[in-house]
Amino acid sequence: MFWREKANLWTLITPPTVWALHFLFCYVVAAIACAKFGRAADLDGTRIVIAVATVAAAGLIVVAAVTARHHWSIGSELPPYDEPTSQDRERFLGVSTFLVSCLSFVGVIFVAMPALFISDCR
Amino acid sequence: MSEATMSEQADLERRRGQEERLGKVWATPKSWRYWSAVNNTEVGVWYTATSFFFFLFAGALALVMRSQLAVPENDLVSAGLYNQLFTLHGTMMMFLFAVPIFEAVAIVVLPQMLAARDLPFPRLSAFGYWCFLIGGVFVAGSIFFNAAPDGGWFMYPPLTTDPELSGIGADIWLLGLSFIEVASIAAAVELIVGVLKCRPPGMRINLIPLYCWYILIVAGMILFAFPPLIAGDILFELERMFDWPFFDPARGGDPVLWQHLFWIFGHPEVYIVFLPSIALLAMIVPTFSQRPIIGYGWIVLAAVGTGFLSFGLWAHHMYTIGMPAISLGFFSAASEAVAIPTGVQIFVFVATMLAGKVIFAIPMLFATGALAIFVFGGLTGVMVALAPFDWQVHDSYFVVAHLHYTLIGGMFFPLMAGIYYFYPFMTGRLLSVRLGKWAFWLMFAGFNIAFLPMHFTGLRGMPRRVFTYPADLGFDVLNLVSTVGAFVMAAGVLVVTFDLIRPLAKKLKAAHNPWNAGTLEWAPLDPGNPWGIRSVPVITSRYPLWEQEGLARQIAEGRFYLPDAKEMKRETLITTVLDAEPVQVLRLPGPSFLPMIAAIFVGGSFIAATFHWWISAALSGVVGIGVIMAWLWTGTAMIPEKASKDAGLDAELPLYKSGPQSVGWWAMFITMVGDGTAFASLVFAYYFYWTIQPDFPPPDATGPGLTYPLLAAAVAFGAWLCMVRARAVNRGGSERRAAQLMATSVLLALASAALLLYAPWTTGLVPTRDVYDATVWVLVLWSAIHLVVGVLMQGYCIARSLAGKLTARHDIDLQNVVLYWHFAAITAIVTVMVIALFPLVA
Ligand code: HEM
Ligand SMILES: [Cu+2]
Numbered sequence A: 001m002f003w004r005e006k007a008n009l010w011t012l013i014t015p016p017t018v019w020a021l022h023f024l025f026c027y028v029v030a031a032i033a034c035a036k037f038g039r040a041a042d043l044d045g046t047r048i049v050i051a052v053a054t055v056a057a058a059g060l061i062v063v064a065a066v067t068a069r070h071h072w073s074i075g076s077e078l079p080p081y082d083e084p085t086s087q088d089r090e091r092f093l094g095v096s097t098f099l100v101s102c103l104s105f106v107g108v109i110f111v112a113m114p115a116l117f118i119s120d121c122r
Numbered sequence B: 001m002s003e004a005t006m007s008e009q010a011d012l013e014r015r016r017g018q019e020e021r022l023g024k025v026w027a028t029p030k031s032w033r034y035w036s037a038v039n040n041t042e043v044g045v046w047y048t049a050t051s052f053f054f055f056l057f058a059g060a061l062a063l064v065m066r067s068q069l070a071v072p073e074n075d076l077v078s079a080g081l082y083n084q085l086f087t088l089h090g091t092m093m094m095f096l097f098a099v100p101i102f103e104a105v106a107i108v109v110l111p112q113m114l115a116a117r118d119l120p121f122p123r124l125s126a127f128g129y130w131c132f133l134i135g136g137v138f139v140a141g142s143i144f145f146n147a148a149p150d151g152g153w154f155m156y157p158p159l160t161t162d163p164e165l166s167g168i169g170a171d172i173w174l175l176g177l178s179f180i181e182v183a184s185i186a187a188a189v190e191l192i193v194g195v196l197k198c199r200p201p202g203m204r205i206n207l208i209p210l211y212c213w214y215i216l217i218v219a220g221m222i223l224f225a226f227p228p229l230i231a232g233d234i235l236f237e238l239e240r241m242f243d244w245p246f247f248d249p250a251r252g253g254d255p256v257l258w259q260h261l262f263w264i265f266g267h268p269e270v271y272i273v274f275l276p277s278i279a280l281l282a283m284i285v286p287t288f289s290q291r292p293i294i295g296y297g298w299i300v301l302a303a304v305g306t307g308f309l310s311f312g313l314w315a316h317h318m319y320t321i322g323m324p325a326i327s328l329g330f331f332s333a334a335s336e337a338v339a340i341p342t343g344v345q346i347f348v349f350v351a352t353m354l355a356g357k358v359i360f361a362i363p364m365l366f367a368t369g370a371l372a373i374f375v376f377g378g379l380t381g382v383m384v385a386l387a388p389f390d391w392q393v394h395d396s397y398f399v400v401a402h403l404h405y406t407l408i409g410g411m412f413f414p415l416m417a418g419i420y421y422f423y424p425f426m427t428g429r430l431l432s433v434r435l436g437k438w439a440f441w442l443m444f445a446g447f448n449i450a451f452l453p454m455h456f457t458g459l460r461g462m463p464r465r466v467f468t469y470p471a472d473l474g475f476d477v478l479n480l481v482s483t484v485g486a487f488v489m490a491a492g493v494l495v496v497t498f499d500l501i502r503p504l505a506k507k508l509k510a511a512h513n514p515w516n517a518g519t520l521e522w523a524p525l526d527p528g529n530p531w532g533i534r535s536v537p538v539i540t541s542r543y544p545l546w547e548q549e550g551l552a553r554q555i556a557e558g559r560f561y562l563p564d565a566k567e568m569k570r571e572t573l574i575t576t577v578l579d580a581e582p583v584q585v586l587r588l589p590g591p592s593f594l595p596m597i598a599a600i601f602v603g604g605s606f607i608a609a610t611f612h613w614w615i616s617a618a619l620s621g622v623v624g625i626g627v628i629m630a631w632l633w634t635g636t637a638m639i640p641e642k643a644s645k646d647a648g649l650d651a652e653l654p655l656y657k658s659g660p661q662s663v664g665w666w667a668m669f670i671t672m673v674g675d676g677t678a679f680a681s682l683v684f685a686y687y688f689y690w691t692i693q694p695d696f697p698p699p700d701a702t703g704p705g706l707t708y709p710l711l712a713a714a715v716a717f718g719a720w721l722c723m724v725r726a727r728a729v730n731r732g733g734s735e736r737r738a739a740q741l742m743a744t745s746v747l748l749a750l751a752s753a754a755l756l757l758y759a760p761w762t763t764g765l766v767p768t769r770d771v772y773d774a775t776v777w778v779l780v781l782w783s784a785i786h787l788v789v790g791v792l793m794q795g796y797c798i799a800r801s802l803a804g805k806l807t808a809r810h811d812i813d814l815q816n817v818v819l820y821w822h823f824a825a826i827t828a829i830v831t832v833m834v835i836a837l838f839p840l841v842a
Helices: A009-037 A044-072 A086-117 B003-025 B031-036 B040-069 B079-113 B122-145 B169-197 B210-242 B255-289 B296-312 B325-337 B339-355 B362-384 B387-393 B397-427 B433-459 B476-501 B551-556 B594-610 B614-635 B663-692 B707-731 B735-762 B771-802 B812-841
Strands: B570-575 B582-588 B644-646 B652-654
Touching: A009 A044, A009 A086, A009 B296, A009 B325, A009 B663, A044 A086, A086 B296, A086 B325, A086 B339, B040 B079, B040 B122, B040 B476, B079 B122, B079 B169, B079 B210, B079 B255, B079 B397, B122 B169, B122 B594, B169 B210, B169 B594, B169 B663, B210 B255, B210 B296, B210 B663, B210 B771, B255 B296, B255 B339, B255 B362, B255 B397, B255 B663, B296 B325, B296 B339, B325 B339, B339 B362, B362 B387, B362 B397, B362 B433, B397 B433, B397 B476, B433 B476, B582 B652, B594 B614, B614 B771, B663 B771, B663 B812, B707 B735, B707 B771, B707 B812, B735 B771, B735 B812, B771 B812
Parallel strands: none
Antiparallel strands: B570 B582, B644 B652
C-alpha cells in the first residue's frame, strides 16, 4: 500500500489522506471522550491513544516520503522535470509527493499538539 | 505546373474538404434552435454570463444594504427586508456566483487548454447549466415577492426550522440550492474526467497546465464538500415539512448537527472558490512574466495540500458554541497549518514575477491587486483562526471585513484578471485598456475604502447583520466611509460591465495569441471556428506554444490527430491518465433540447415541492426522469458502425470501450463517491446523536428489530450478486440469460427495499416522536430509494438488451449499472449494520 515501484496519482494523495484520517481520529476520540465522561473528566487515556495514532500516522507518512524520495532520485537531475519522458514524469510525481508528505507530516504534528498541552475537557 | 505545387494544391483541397466536414459537424444550431446547443463554447459562455449577472444582482443588494447603513437610525429598508438582503446577498454570491462562475470558466477554457474538441459529456454540461439558471432565477426572484430567505447564508436552526418565523424563504433556500448543488456536482464530474482522460497525446502528468491541476483538485473537493450539505438539506427539509425533530432539542435533536454539516461544506467552499481563481493567476503570471512558472511542483503541493487541509477547519466557524478546549485546539491547529500551502502559492507567484520581466497589462494589474488584498485577508484569517481572538470579534464587522478581503482578493479580482485575459480568446477582440485602468483603480480604491474601516467598526463592537445602529457609538463616520467606498467600487464594476457588453465591432481586433502565452488554448489561429481545435497535437512541453516551433500552424493545417470528420460525427480523443497515450476516439453527442427539458421538469419538481404542491411535484419529477431516460437512450452508449477508425498519424483507435476503460464508468464512479459521501454524512448524524445523548437508542425506543433488517441486507446482497453474475454472463455471450438475471435482481431489490421500510414500520418507530426514530427512518429511506433507483437502471438495461443495444461486446450500460450496484449494496448493508447491529454493541 505504501511502497510502490511506480508513482501515480494515488501515491500523491496518500500522505494527505493519512493526515485526514489522523485528524478525524483525534477529533472523534476526544469528542466522544468528552461527551461520554463529562466536562470535568481528564483525558489521560485519550491522550495516550492520540499519541499512538500520531506515531502511527507520522510513520506512515515517513514511509510515503521515503518512497517518493526513491521515485524522485531516479537519475540525479534537478527540477523542473518538464521533459516528455517517463523518467521525468516519475521524478515529478516523486518530488511533488515528497513535498506533500512534508506538509502532511507538519500537519499531523500540528494537530497532535493540543493533545500534548490540554489535559481535560474544559 | 511543377510536381511540388501540384501536391501542394492537392493538400489544400484535402484540407478544405476536412474543414468543410468539421464545420458542418460542429456547427452551432441556428435561430431558436440555438438554445439546443451543448458545445462547451456555447454552454460555457451562457454559464459565465448568467453567473456574472447574478453577481451584479447580489452586488446591487449589497448597495442597498450599504445605503441603509450610511447613517445611524436610517429607515430606508425595514429590519425584515434587511435580513432578506444580507441573506440573499451572501447566498447568491457564494452559490450562484463564486462556484458556478468557476465551473463556467473551466467549461469554456479547459477543453481548449487540453486541445480537446469538447468535454466528455456535453449534454451533462448543458443540463447543469439549465438547472443552474432555473434554480438561480427561482432563488433570486423570491426577493421581489418579499419571500426571500432571511436566516443568514448559513441558515442556523432553530430560527430557520420554525415555519412561523422563517416563512417560505427557508424552503426556497433549501430546495433551490439543493437543486443547484446537483448541477455543481455534475459539472465537477465532467471536469475531473476531462482533466484525466481528454488530454492531448504526450501531455503527461508532469506537463499539464497548472490550471488543470487546480481544477482537478477543486472538482474533487466539490465531491466531498457538497454532499454533506445536501444531506443536511434533506434533514432540514424533513424537519420543516414533516416535523422530524433532527434539530429540535426537546425531542433529542440538536441544532449543532446542522452547523457541523453546513461548515464541513462551508469551509472547503471558500477554498473551492479560491483555488480556481488562483489557477487563473497561475496562467496569467507566467504569461506576463514571459517565463515558465518557478516551482511547478510546489504549486501542485499547494493545491493538493490546501485541498486536503481545508477539510479540517470547519469548526473554526463554531468556536463560540462551547466545544471542549481540545477540540478547539485541533481545529485551530489545522487552520494555522493551511496557511503554509496558501503562502507557498503566493511565494511562487512573486518569485516568478521577480525572475521574469513583468509586463503590467490589465490582467496583471488585477492579479497584483488580488495578491495584495488577499494577503491582507489572509493575515486577519490567521488572527481569527485563534480561538481566543475569535471570541472577541465573532459576529462583528471584523469578520465581514475579513471575509470580503479573502473573497474579493482571492476570488473576485483574480476572476477579473481572468476575464481580461481570456476575453480575446473567446471573442477575438480586446477589452479597452483605458477603461480597464479606470475599472481597476475604482474597484481597488473603492474596495479598500469600503472594507478597511470595517475592521475598526468591528473592533469597536458593531455586530454584523444589524439593519441599523444608534448614533454616537463611534460607528457613524466609519460606516459612512464604507458606504462611499462601496459605491466607488460599484462604479468600477459598472465600467467593466459596460466594456463587456459594448458591441464587439467597436473593440480592437486581437492579434493571434495577443499576450504571447505558452499554453494550447491560444493555438487556434481563428477563434471563430466551431470545432475548437483543428487537429489534436502531440505535446512535448509545458508551454507548447513557446517551445514547439510552428505548432499553431501545424495544428491549423490538420497535421495531427483527428483532422477530419469522415463519418460526420462529433469526436474527441481519449488518452491515458498518467502518460496521455491515445486509447480511444470518443463520439460526442450533438445539439439537443432534451437536457433543457429534463432540467425544466426536474426543476419544476423541486419548485412545486417548495409550495407543498405534492402532486405536481411528483408528476413533474416522473416526467423529468422519463426525459432523462429518453436522453440516455437516444444519446449514450451508441454502438458505432465499425470497431475502430483511423485517427490520423497512422493511429487506428477503437470507437467503443466499456468498463473501467470508458469515460462513462469513471463518471459513474465519481458520482457514486459523492453519493457515498452524502450517505456517510447521514451515518455521521446517527453517531453524532449517539455521542451527545446518554442513551441512543433511547430506552423507550422500540425498533427497528433484527429480523427484517438482516433479511433486507441478505436480499440486497443477493440482488447485487445477480447483477455481478449478469455482467459476467453477458460478457460470455448469453445475453438472454443476463436479462433473466437482471429481472431476478429487480425482484430481489424491490423485496429488499420493502423489507427495509417494513422494519421500522412494524416495530412502530414514529419519526416525529424522537430524533432516534427519525434518524433510523431517514437511513432506511435513503437506502430504499437507492435500491429503487437501481431497479430503474436494471429496467433500462433489460430494455436495452432486448432492443439489441446491449450486447456481449457493447456493454457500457451494464458495466456502469453494476458499478452503481456495488455502491447501492454497500449502502443497504451499512444501513442495516448501523440501525440493527450497532445498538447491540453500544
Ligand atoms: C461588491 C462589493 C460587495 C459589497 C459592497 C458587499 C457588502 C456586504 C454587506 C454590507 C454585507 C452584510 C453585512 C451584515 O449586515 O452583516 C455582506 C455580507 C456578505 N457578503 Fe458581501 N459584499 C460585496 C461582495 C461580496 C462578494 C464578491 C462575496 C462572495 C463571493 C460576498 C459574500 C458575502 C457573504 C458570504 C456575506 C455574509 C452574509 C450573511 O451574513 O449571511 N460579498 N456583504
Ligand atoms: Cu473557514
